[in-house]
Amino acid sequence: MIAVFLTVAAGGATGSLLRFAVSNWVSAHWPQHFYLATLGVNLLGCLLIGYLYGQFLIRPDIPLEVRAGVIVGFLGGLTTFSSFSLDSLRLLESGQLPLAFGYAALSLLGGLLATWAGLSLARF
Template sequence: MRFLLIVFMGGGLGSIARYLVNKWVGGTLTSVYPYGTFLVNIIGCFLIGFLIFFTQRAGASTIFWRLFLVTGFCGGFTTFSSFTFENVELIGNQQLLLFFVYATGSVVLGLLATYLGILAARNI
C-alpha cells in the first residue's frame, strides 16, 4: 500500500507539471502544432532515461525514488517517456522484431482506437 501512495504522489506532481508546461507553452506560442505536448514528451523522455540510469546505478536502496520519480512523476508527466524507454530497451537487447511490432502496433492501433472511441461517442 505504501508503494501505491508513493506512485500516486509522484503521478499527481507529474500531472500538475504537465499541465503547467502546456499552459506556459500555450500562453507563449500560438499555433496549430501541439508544442506543449511535444515539449512534455521530449522532456519526459530525457527525464526517464536520466532517472532510470541514475536509480539503477544507485542500487536497490532507491526503490522509493524510482517509484516516486520514474513510475509516478514521469508516468503522470507523460506515458510517452515509458513507451520510448521500452523501445530503446528492445533495440538495446537486439529484439528488433518485437521493437517493430510494439512501436508500430502502439502507434497504429492507438490511432485506430482513438478514432473508434470518437465514433462510438458520436453514436451514443
C-alpha cells in the same frame, strides 16, 4: 507496499500538474503551436527516464518507493502518449500534414534519442 502506492500517486499528481501548467503556458503564449508543450515534456521525460534508469542501475540501494514514485508516478504523469496522439490528430484534421508527420517523427526519434542520451549521461 502502501508506501509505494502513495509515492506513485504523489509523483503522478505532481507530473500531471506540471504537464498541465506547461500546456497552459504554451497555449497562452503560442496558441498556433499548442503541440510544442506535449513535445517538450515528452522529450524532457525521455531524457529524465533514461538518466534516472541509469542511476538506479548504478545505485540499487535507492528505495523502491523513490524509484517507482519518480519513474512510474512523476514521469508517467508528466509524459503521455495520449496527448501526443491527440495533438497529431488535430494537426492532421486541420490539413497540416507535413507538420503532423514531422511532429510525430520528431517525437518518436527525439524521444528515443533523449532516452539514450539520459542513459548515457548516467553511465558517464
